[in-house]
Amino acid sequence: MAALIVAVLYFAKPVVMPLAVALLLSVVFSPAVLRLERIGWGRIRIGRAGAVLVIGLAVGGVFAGTGWVVANQGSLLVEKLPEYQRAVREQLREPLRSLRRLERTAQQVGDLSQVAPNAEASPAKVEVVDGGSELVGFARSWAGSVASLLGTAGLVIVLLVFLLIEREGLRDRLMRVVAPGELRVTTTAFGDAVDRVTRYVRALALLNLGHGAAVALGLWLIGVPGALLLGLLAALLRFVPYLGPWLAAGLALIAALGSSEGLAVLLTVAGFLTALELVSNNVLEPWLFGASVGLSPFAHILSTIFWAWLWGPIGLVLATPLTACLVAFGRYAPSLEPFAILLGDADALPRAERLYQRLLARDVYEATALVAERTEELGALAAWDDVVLPALGLLERDRLEQRLDAEQLEAAHETLEGLLAELPGPEAPPPARPAILCVPAGGGWDETVCDALTRFLASLGSPARALGHKLSAELAEEVARSDAEWVCVSSLASPAGAARHLVMRLRKRCPATKVVIGLWGQGVEAATLHGRADAETYVVSRLAEASGRLRSATPPTT
DSSP states (O other): OOOHHHHHHHHHHHHHHHHHHHHHHHHHHHHHHHHHHHHHEEEEEEEHHHHHHHHHHHHHHHHHHHHHHHHHHHHHHHHHHHHHHHHHHHHHHHHHHHHHHHHHHHHHHHHHHHOOTTTOOOOOOOOOOOOOOOOOHHHHHHHHHHHHHHHHHHHHHHHHHHHHHHHHHHHHHHHHHHHHHHHHHHHHHHHHHHHHHHHHHHHHHHHHHHHHHHHHHHHHTTTTTTHHHHHHHHHHHTTTTTTHHHHHHHHEEEEEEHHHSSHHHHHHHHHHHHHHHIIIIIIIHHHHHHOOSSSSSHHHHHHHHHHHHHHTTHHHHHHHHHHHHHHHHHOOOGGGGHHHHHHBSSSOOHHHHHHHHHHHHHHHHHHHHHHHHHHHHOOOOHHHIIIIHHHHHHHHHHHHHTOOHHHHHHHHHHHHHHHHHSSSSOOOOOSSSSSSEEESSTTTTTHHHHHHHHHHHHHEEEEEEEOOOOHHHOOOHHHHHTTOOOEEEESSTTTTTTHHHHHHHHHHHHTSSSEEEEETTTTHHHHHTTTTTOTTTEEEEHHHHHHHHHHHHHHHOO
């Protein structure tokens, strides 16, 4: 199916490409048309047709002004072209002389190695070339290109007029064809795509026009002829990603080289353009673009290559808007979701799943960096709740289902030991009979969470001690001997399993002990169990909740 769509886009380019350009322009000009429709005097309104006519005249005026600048400035440059040619020859005369000397030396060496002794030189071959026919062929080719461009522009204008006039009708028909019966999803997808594309095109146009004005003003102050034309070309060429800015800068440098007798003007123009590009790329673009169009950097490059291959230079201009629309629809349409995942700028995996994957891949550096980044944003306690606990839940699930081998378990254990070592530890060893005990409901990663919770509590001034995994009867007996006021049961598995059995044992053996059941990452099941808890039992699903409950019930040590 994808190959068929690409084939249609390629072979139907004379029709599909102007339609895509017209659609993009209709998205940009639709808000202006809507505003103009409401303008009127009394009961008289401009109406849809009048608004489209005004927009068309404005666009035509812009094109006419652009053509006048190109014609006026271009004629001046053509008149001074012989002077510029002589200036360029003077600038390049000495480097060209050196190259010619080097070329002659290489040719002499080659001739000496190839000419045999006593060999007669063959007569030189004379070929008459009809230069006039080549000039006529070039003129015909150029005229054909201009005619094709004008024809495409005319088709775009016609399509744009009809798209603006029949905007609502065409939108309704498209929605019914794309997703009948799913108006809510389709409307949201269309709105998201239009908003992203409109914001991107407006910001790009504002940035490029400002850049072109700055180039024109700077070159005029430096004294480069044709500054207005070069600024206009700089603004237009910047719509072509990657290649356009380099081409515009090259034209400006050539003009500077031909208009001066030294290198001072050339170096001044080069420095000015470099500084302007740095300001545009690092200051103006982040400020004007604001929110992203939803594409990753890889998607920008890939879409540029694909659409340039498909539609040539016009494809370079349309690459980002078309791909942004595809990604926007992929967020709502299941059939297009792979494009949103592969090309979008959103994380393909949640942080917890990314950490889980790093643990399975034995990537200690990436796993540690992921937790450290989240710790810097939220703090250690919130980072564990947000990233580490859900990843441990996935590990515990796969461990119980025996999906992990011994090497994966060992690598994950070593990485988590390193993450525990990064947590703030207690300033002094916990007392022999602390008021808080953390006990694991099962083996595996329940013990890791117990160790982490005791470290968090100790850093907050509430010493606690973690017990190792044992049988539930042995854990209940050890809790009874400790006379602990509070016990936190750590469980990453289902609450219907070992955690409930351990709590029953603790209730029988230590009826006066208050119990906090930590069902980490099981918010829904924790809330269900909380409805059946008694006055001495509290159910939590996050370390922050457990820490707050235990600290409020036990006075911190001084």
